[in-house]
Amino acid sequence: MKPLQRILHVEDDISIQEVTKLALEVVGGLEVTSCDDGQTAIARAHEWQPDLVLLDVMMPGIDGPTTLAKLREQPSTQSIPVVFMTAKVQPSEIEHYLSIGALDVLIKPFDPMTLAEQLRKIWEHSHD
Amino acid sequence: MTDVDVQARLAALREQYGRRLRDDLQTMMAQTRELSEHQTAVKADSLETLRQGLHRMAGSAGTFGYAALSQDAREMEVWLQTLIEGSSQPTLQMLTALHDRVSNSYRNLERMQIAGVTEPDDSHPLASGERAIRVAVLADGDTGELIRSLSGFGYECRDLDAREIGADWRPDIAIVDTAKVEDDVWKPAVGAIPEAALIVLSAAGDFETRLDAVRNGAQGFFMHPVDVPSLEHRLRYLINLPQQDPYRVLIVDDDIELAEHFRLTLKQAGIESRVISDPRDVLIGLRDIVPDLVLIDINMPGCSGPELARIIRFDDDWLKIPLIYLSAESNVHRQAQALAQAGDDFLVKPIGDMALVSAVTARAQRSRQLSMALARDGLTGLIKHPAIKELIELEVARSQRTQAGACVVMIDIDRFKSINDTYGHGTGDYVIRLLANLLRQRLRRVDHVGRYGGEEFVAVLPSCQLENARETIERIRISFSQLECVAADEVFHATFSAGVASTREWPNAEALLEAADKAMYEAKQAGRNQTRIATP
Numbered sequence: 254m255k256p257l258q259r260i261l262h263v264e265d266d267i268s269i270q271e272v273t274k275l276a277l278e279v280v281g282g283l284e285v286t287s288c289d290d291g292q293t294a295i296a297r298a299h300e301w302q303p304d305l306v307l308l309d310v311m312m313p314g315i316d317g318p319t320t321l322a323k324l325r326e327q328p329s330t331q332s333i334p335v336v337f338m339t340a341k342v343q344p345s346e347i348e349h350y351l352s353i354g355a356l357d358v359l360i361k362p363f364d365p366m367t368l369a370e371q372l373r374k375i376w377e378h379s380h381d
Numbered sequence: 382m383t384d385v386d387v388q389a390r391l392a393a394l395r396e397q398y399g400r401r402l403r404d405d406l407q408t409m410m411a412q413t414r415e416l417s418e419h420q421t422a423v424k425a426d427s428l429e430t431l432r433q434g435l436h437r438m439a440g441s442a443g444t445f446g447y448a449a450l451s452q453d454a455r456e457m458e459v460w461l462q463t464l465i466e467g468s469s470q471p472t473l474q475m476l477t478a479l480h481d482r483v484s485n486s487y488r489n490l491e492r493m494q495i496a497g498v499t500e501p502d503d504s505h506p507l508a509s510g511e512r513a514i515r516v517a518v519l520a521d522g523d524t525g526e527l528i529r530s531l532s533g534f535g536y537e538c539r540d541l542d543a544r545e546i547g548a549d550w551r552p553d554i555a556i557v558d559t560a561k562v563e564d565d566v567w568k569p570a571v572g573a574i575p576e577a578a579l580i581v582l583s584a585a586g587d588f589e590t591r592l593d594a595v596r597n598g599a600q601g602f603f604m605h606p607v608d609v610p611s612l613e614h615r616l617r618y619l620i621n622l623p624q625q626d627p628y629r630v631l632i633v634d635d636d637i638e639l640a641e642h643f644r645l646t647l648k649q650a651g652i653e654s655r656v657i658s659d660p661r662d663v664l665i666g667l668r669d670i671v672p673d674l675v676l677i678d679i680n681m682p683g684c685s686g687p688e689l690a691r692i693i694r695f696d697d698d699w700l701k702i703p704l705i706y707l708s709a710e711s712n713v714h715r716q717a718q719a720l721a722q723a724g725d726d727f728l729v730k731p732i733g734d735m736a737l738v739s740a741v742t743a744r745a746q747r748s749r750q751l752s753m754a755l756a757r758d759g760l761t762g763l764i765k766h767p768a769i770k771e772l773i774e775l776e777v778a779r780s781q782r783t784q785a786g787a788c789v790v791m792i793d794i795d796r797f798k799s800i801n802d803t804y805g806h807g808t809g810d811y812v813i814r815l816l817a818n819l820l821r822q823r824l825r826r827v828d829h830v831g832r833y834g835g836e837e838f839v840a841v842l843p844s845c846q847l848e849n850a851r852e853t854i855e856r857i858r859i860s861f862s863q864l865e866c867v868a869a870d871e872v873f874h875a876t877f878s879a880g881v882a883s884t885r886e887w888p889n890a891e892a893l894l895e896a897a898d899k900a901m902y903e904a905k906q907a908g909r910n911q912t913r914i915a916t917p
Contacts, residue, residue, distance in 0.1 A: 266440075266441055267653070268397065268401060268441060269440070269441050269444065272394050272398075272444055272445065275387070275390055279390070280387055292641075293645070311433070311436060311437075339440070340436055340437075340440030340441075340455070361440035361441065362439075362440060362444040362445075363444055365444065
């Protein structure tokens, strides 16, 4: 199994973007590219070919689920796993995100010290 | 990067987020107040905006350690969601309750933030790091005076022989006296510590010497005799440089793709921006990001660039922000016509990425310097009299809400008139700047320091007991009395007298200032160079 290395993080809230970058790069030793909307994310995913996309659900412009759908339409990005991040906690919503093809769903707020570890577990689990 | 560094960076992000949270909650308080006052005209989209704000807060606050607030925001969001999905209009009681709830969250946040502020203590590390800033001075042994002065400001200074530099003590800043040390000695020494910022001291100030300093990578240049307050100011500037908030730009352009391209280009240069494609949204955009500069497309449907510029200029709050037109208009005459209406400058499209970034950076920087200068005293960079009075009123109000006492300190340089008479006004100004820098340096980041009059300063210390305030000021008083003030060919010492008053005894700003002033006067009467506490 290839170890998890490159994460594309899509999030419109700049504070969360910064703390996530710190949590993944500095604490977790991963490589992170951040962008703040779905449209840019689709282009970046194509160019940069990340191992995994960490995607905020609610964003201005095109939202998380739409971004996921567009990633799936593009041959160069269709098999990149996507993990959603959301402040919503209704179980039905989580089920919905899984049903449309998310690898997993992380709940906000998160602990910056363990975020990378959580992602690694999801990654390893998906390769079991 | 070590664990400690991660924690320090997390703490810095948390602090930054805390400030934003305050702003966001204040905005929501205003929005909900508005809603509850104009209940008949509640629009679905204003509720939706509010809901989105709460949603974002619910998701982010907990990550930065505000778990209770995150929970509050989530509950409000869910409640608002049902309101939006419901068919009936929200009642006045509902909206008032919502406003109360938001206000309550704001008060809780304030209580938390002020609780996190510790009483002032003995240590006074520079910048935000754990350790003092290290300054290496290379001047072939002749460094005593400079080192004493800088150490008084809390820098860790060493007189370094060029050969021993950089082994186990790596400086953040290197000061080289090129009048005393030969080029072939200091250049390799400085080359061995590339991370340190270089400041050159020189006997000559001609163009060639300055150019030579620049080519050697100097970030500061001072001539003998060295003006210590200016040097200290430069050190502070060099240390704080990377921590500056990014510039913020509002882009108003109906060509969304082009605007988006501008936004990305600016972003790559570290400039934050927001794109507004409908001129009608400009006032919201301005309030949201409080930009340092606005870029306006000149031809937009429904409202031209100059018309929009005039709308922005209606509001006093935005008078100081430069408005720059983006236009394909290269006809100078027509440009002048547009500028005659409102607006400050033109950038002609198509514009290259580099040109855009440098044009925006230069103007945003100027704009920020100007707005700092407006609220601050020119000589010391401290807050001016009217602004500091307003801050005192705010702190008094806050201390009443939070029950945490705040202190006000009045400080006056002793026998200032005789300093001026003996050494001249230039030296008087030097002493004022010296004290201003020392106060700024030694007080906590939450404290405010203002210049109250000629040689008079006032400090506001939130969340601080009277006795702690007295001790803090006493330590500063002692340091100040030990600093060497350099006149033309003479070294002398200056002192100050101070009076401290607490909000616990004086409940309003006016009385508080008066009490501190009276205590300061008592200190003068008792022989100067001392601190007195105001007693009712």
